[in-house]
Amino acid sequence: MRREYIRSALLISCSMAIGVVGWSGYVTLLPVALAFPVLWSIARTRMIAALVSAGYFLAASRGLPQGVAAFYSSDFWPGFLFWLCASLSFVAVHTVLWTGTAGIRSFRYLLAAVIMAIPPFGITGWAHPVTAAGVLFPGWGWWGLGLMTVGLAGLVTRIWPAVAIALTGFWLWSAAIWTDPKLPEAWHGVDLELGVSLGRDTGLQRQRDMIATVRRAAGKGARFVVLPESALGFWTPTVERLWTGALADGDATVIAGAVVIDADGYDNVLVAIDRNGSRILYSERMPVPGSMWQPWRSWFGESGGARADFFANPIASIGASQAAPLICYEQLIVWPVLQSMLHDPDAILAIGNGWWTEGTSIVAIQRAATTAWAKLFAKPLVIAFNT
Missing domain, CATH: 3.60.110.10 (Carbon-nitrogen hydrolase)
Structure with a gap:
């Protein structure tokens, strides 16, 4: 029992760290967010999957309470409540679609990813891991988006270590040759x-x-x-x-x-x-x-x-x-x-x-x-x- 408690605490802590680092504002760190599907998939209960989702999303959107307080010239609490409310759709989708059945887990995660990308849930679909496609596959266009989708599906299966190694290889290659987008002429x-x-x-x-x-x-x-x-x-x-x-x-x-x-x-x-x-x-x-x-x-x-x-x-x-x-x-x-x-x-x-x-x-x-x-x-x- 104690071991399971420690494991769950580590999963939640890691999800928060991933949200902070992946969404720190440095474009080449966006692929760190790809660790979220892995943590979501290895959660052993729906409750832990919900807490992992909440930890990731709240950490990624951590600037919201302060920003809302500044926008409305109010104290911290309205922004804090809005921050929690904004996380509900992300957490709800990933909690409902979580499953312990390995055979359908990749389909469930891809469904969650699609739902969080389009309205109505996509209205608060911040911190979407698919955004990292541009870092891993620069210039690949829709093919790169497709490979990213396949990669996300692979990260929630039992072969996730092999998929993670492959994606890390693309990440390192991209980081080595990275240049910012060009400004159009004139x-x-x-x-x-x-x-x-x-x-x-x-x-x-x-x-x-x-x-x-x-x-x-x-x-x-x-x-x-x-x-x-x-x-x-x-x-x-x-x-x-x-x-x-x-x-x-x-x-x-x-x-x-x-x-x-x-x-x-x-x-x-x-x-x-x-x-x-x-x-x-x-x-x-x-x-x-x-x-x-x-x-x-x-x-x-x-x-x-x-x-x-x-x-x-x-x-x-x-x-x-x-x-x-x-x-x-x-x-x-x-x-x-x-x-x-x-x-x-x-x-x-x-x-x-x-x-x-x-x-x-x-x-x-x-x-x-x-x-x-x-x-x-x-x-x-x-x-x-x-x-």
Whole structure:
């Protein structure tokens, strides 16, 4: 009995360590998360499988309580409760589908992986081990994703040591030749350090500062300049006229985050602006649940909150090329990027406004995950974040 207790405690402790290290924000450490399926499979009871799942997920998403507290300017407890609630879907899926029968375990785990990759459970499908495919199989595209899927299935069978050795070999090979994704030619992503004021300071001086930033980038040869999420604040006719007028004497195209409001709520969008005018380039498919996306409001006849377009506009046409936009939260989950890759875009655009994540690894994790996907599909990557 004592031996079983120690074994279970070790499994749970290891799952937590895996969550911390694998999701530390370093892209080449993402394959550490592949140890989670092994621990899940060797759990001897459903309860231990549930605790292993909880330990992994809570450790991987450990920055959430502090981030939520900063976002709402509240104390630690609301963020802590939200952190626990967010883990429920991951833990529930892996607990229900756990089995002690070796013959069907790989099917059960793959089913859990698929469920956590697509809505509705995929809405909180953070820390998905399949994200490591880009580190193990850079440039392999859908074949690499397929091999990763086979590898995940193998890690929950009795031959998992052999599968783990093979995957480790790919990991070491990839780490030895690793290079970051390329930036598309004539593109420039602008990182800002404006904190909470970005998107909230909508004064004329802030807009002029943004325009000056774009002009500096264009002066260095950038044809397309990408600004972070919420960089333009509320998208109004006045703001549109200001920007199109500022760009009238140049060839640069600005792609920037903004918010479009109507009577029922708002859309978190990307806007493309050049000397000929502007257009809404992309509407966020999955805003942050809770703080932005609040579907329960409609149940009580209320309006407000960001709209989730789920499977809409997976790619955006920019000039003669197509890009896969990912706004903030979409970089942490699986289906938006895979849906976009089905259309074989020319590049990935990743923008965010992470002022509220100060002191956490959330932005680093977003960057690491997006980098891994870009490497898997051999796509150039443009990143623009505000911190």
